Amino acid sequence: MKILHIGSEMYPLIKTGGLADVLGALPYAQQAMGNDVRVILPLYPQVAEKIGETQEVATIGTFSGVVTLRFTYFNGLGVYVIDAPHLFNRRLPYYDDNYQDYGDNYKRFALLSYLGAQLAEGLDHWWGRADILHAHDWQAGLACAYLKSWHSPVKSIFTIHNIAYPGRFQGYHLAELGLPWEFFSPYGLEFYGEMSYLKAGLFYADRVTTVSPTYAQEITEHIAGGGMHGLLQTRQAEGRLSGILNGVDDTVWNPETDNLIISNYRATYMQGKAKNKAELQRYFGLPEEKESLLFVMVTRLTEQKGADFLLAKIDEIMQHPVQLVVLGSGSPDLENALRYAQSRYPQQIGLKIGYDEALSHQIIAGGDVILVPSRFEPCGLTQLYGLKYGTLPLVRKTGGLADTVNDSHKESIENRTATGFVFKHPDADDFMEAVLRAINLWKKQKLWSSVRQNALAQDFGWAKVAEQYQALYREVA
Incomplete structure (x- = not known):
């Protein structure tokens, strides 16, 4: 089967x-x-630095000027890049140094979708027409609309990675993008008077997927659907x-x-994990105390990710024999609040x-x-990395977090299904209750080791994921 990912x-x-x-x-697993x-x-500067030599496939005129499509094999996988310096030769892919979205994002990612759809239709004559076009998130949503407008036989899959980013732009831009005006309607890509590239994917794709079963249900509800819940209820039905x-x-x-x-380690030889903990403490200038429970957080610092729950309870948490390491960036308010907390607890917090x-x-x-205390989380990957490395996830029961982490309580510990700590309500008090449960389990090292072994035994390999997509592709094709 020929599959093109955009x-x-x-x-x-x-x-x-x-x-x-x-x-x-995923493409490698497939x-x-x-x-x-x-x-x-797109051929961003970072991509150009790493991808090596490419070959020209086609140079064509488009609604955004003349662009060149290039091709190479990267680590054994065929990769096309769109060489359009006037659109993609920028240090950051989506916004400028002041976190302001680029004013021409509507055109930049319409071009990505347009060339992806053209490629699926056979723009590269050596490769031919694809069986499946798989578009990812709002940046690629228009590809599904282009295929429909051309009455293409190519089947399309659209995957929502985060519905909170709908890709909204002024409707008058549609005139520039080579799509028919009738597509600008509630039964199309129109969204509250604007156009949404994400809605284009939801409306025109043959099938819609998202990145966890629980999130697929959550986004059909008003509170989590980002205004798209009605359409998603229809797709579900x-x-x-x-x-x-x-x-x-x-x-x-x-x-x-x-x-x-x-230091490398495995489930049957865990000494390396202690060495990694000591190295991490050294890096951040924290006391090398193996007895201290070390919380870590690698995240975008936004309210979605629940960093404010942590900050609301930081004084209470620091009263216990624990340490905290945070790596992340985002909201200036949250960044500054973490800097202030670190200045008050320099022996316990690394930032x-x-x-x-x-x-x-x-x-x-x-x-x-x-710590992954997200208000919502389509799938989440850091909790999966935590399980893989025996670093027990503390998560909120939402989206993919609910699908991947089993709470530690008496029964789950006894039947060896516990893999982390789960709290239900999106508030600081419920978060703190889970933190205290983690601190209490840490005091019982035999039980802690048992839960950690459960975490290390989890299998979230991409081969299983690829098999599920393969079944979906066959069904659609």
Whole structure:
């Protein structure tokens, strides 16, 4: 089966979030199953630095000027890149240094969708027409609309990675994008007087998926649907909405082979985890106390991610023999509040504002508990990394977090299903109750080790995910 993925980022070429990890793993897993799989993404400067030499496939005139489509094999996978410097030669992919969205994002990602749809239709004559076009998030949503407007036989799948980002733009831009005006309607891509690229994917794709079964249900409800819940209820009733849980790339996230951590380890030889903890404490200038429970958090600092729950209870948490390490960036208010907390508890809190891929591996390997207290979370990957590294996740019961972490209580510990700590309500008090349960379990090291072994035994490999998508593709095709 010929499969073309369209996305705005792909690890390790360019990454701002979990979408990149999916595009950096799922196509390879599908290729290993015998499919002919390719990916198309913009040629950002970071991509140009890493991808190496490319070959010209086509140079064509488009609604945004003349652009060149290039191709190469990256780590054995066919990757197309859109060479359009006037649109993509920018240091940050979505917004400027002041976190302001680029004014021409409507055109930049319409072009990504347009060329992706053209490619699926056979723009590369050597590859031919795709069987499945798989578009990811709002940046690729218009690809499904282009295929419908051309009455293409190519089947399309649209995956929602986060419905909170609808890709909204002024409706008058539609005239520039080569789509018919009748598409600008409630039964199309119109969304409260504007156009939404995400809604285009939801409306025009043959099937809609999201990244966990629980999130697939949540987004059909008013509170989590971002205004799209009515359409998603229709898709669900039609049998065209499903949730497929993301996986973990074992070649990138594996404590046995990870070359970004100070000491490798495995479930039957855990001494290396203690060494990683000591290294993490040294890095952040914290006392090297193996007895202290070390909480870690690697996240975007936003209210969605629940960082404010942590800050609301920071004084209470610091009264216990614990340490905290945070790596992240985002809201200036949250960043400053964390800096202030670190200045008050320098012997207990380590903080780095920003993103550091190598350091994130060391943090997850060295921590005892990883905090993922999100208000909503389509899938979440950091809790999966935590399970993989024996760093017990503390999560809210929502989306993919609910699907992947089992709470630790007397019964689940006894029947060896406990893998972390789960709280239900999106508030600081419920979060704190879970923190206290983690602190209390830490005092019982035999039980802690048992839960940690359960976590390490979980299997969230991409091969299982690829099989589920394969079944979906066959059904659609």
